[in-house]
Amino acid sequence: MADKGVLFIVSGFAGAGKGTVTKQVVKEDENIKLSISATTRDMRKGEAEGVDYFYITKEEFEQKIKNRELLEYAKYGDNYYGTPRDYVKKMLEEGKDVLLEIEVLGAAKIKASLPKTVRIFVTPPSAKELKNRLVSRGRDSAEDIEKRLNRAVDEAEDIDDYDYLLINDSIEQCVKDLHSIIEAERMKVKRQLPFISRIKKELAELNEEE
Numbered sequence: 001m002a003d004k005g006v007l008f009i010v011s012g013f014a015g016a017g018k019g020t021v022t023k024q025v026v027k028e029d030e031n032i033k034l035s036i037s038a039t040t041r042d043m044r045k046g047e048a049e050g051v052d053y054f055y056i057t058k059e060e061f062e063q064k065i066k067n068r069e070l071l072e073y074a075k076y077g078d079n080y081y082g083t084p085r086d087y088v089k090k091m092l093e094e095g096k097d098v099l100l101e102i103e104v105l106g107a108a109k110i111k112a113s114l115p116k117t118v119r120i121f122v123t124p125p126s127a128k129e130l131k132n133r134l135v136s137r138g139r140d141s142a143e144d145i146e147k148r149l150n151r152a153v154d155e156a157e158d159i160d161d162y163d164y165l166l167i168n169d170s171i172e173q174c175v176k177d178l179h180s181i182i183e184a185e186r187m188k189v190k191r192q193l194p195f196i197s198r199i200k201k202e203l204a205e206l207n208e209e210e
Contacts (some may be wrong), residue, residue: 014123035100041079072109
C-alpha cells in the first residue's frame with residue numbers, strides 16, 4: 001500500500017552473525033531484496049556475478065565515483081567496495097524493501113543522503129562471546145582477530161546513532177526480531193500516506209452518497 005519501499009541497513013561487528021541473519025530474512029520475505037555491492041576484487045570460488053557482488057575493474061569503479069553512481073564506497077587494501085545507487089533506487093521505486101549489509105561509516109553516509117533509511121545494529125550478547133565466535137569460525141589469524149576486536153571498539157561508538165539494536169544470542173530469534181522490525185516500519189503511518197489519502201476520499205464519497 002505504501003508508494004515506495006523502505007531501505008534497511010544492517011551493521012554489526014565482524015562475527016556478530018549479521019550476514020547469516022540478513023540472508024535468512026531475505027530468503028523468507030519475497031518483498032525484500034538484498035542490495036548487491038560493487039567491488040574491484042577478484043571473484044572467489046563459489047561466488048557469482050550479480051549474486052554476491054557486481055565485479056568491475058578499478059577504472060570502472062573510479063568512473064562510477066566521478067559520476068556519483070554510488071550511494072557510498074570505501075577502499076580496503078587494494079580494492080574498492082561500494083553500493084550502486086541505481087540498483088537500490090530501482091528496487092525502492094518498484095515498492096520493494098531493500099536490505100543492505102554494510103559497515104558503520106558507509107551506513108552513516110547513506111543515512112545522510114537518504115534520511116528515511118532505517119539502521120539496525122547487530123551484536124552478540126557480550127564482548128567475550130564476540131571473541132569466541134571469531135576464534136571458533138577458524139578463518140582468522142590471532143592478529144586478524146585482534147584487529148577485528150580493536151575495530152569493534154570504534155564501531156561501538158556509533159551504536160547510539162542507530163534506530164534498532166539486535167542482540168544475536170540465537171540466530172532463530174534474531175531473524176524473528178528483524179522480521180518484526182521490518183513489519184513495524186512498513187506499517188508506520190508516514191509510509192502509508194497513499195492508502196490514508198485513498199481511504200479518506202472513499203469515506204467522503206460514501207458519506208455524500210448517503
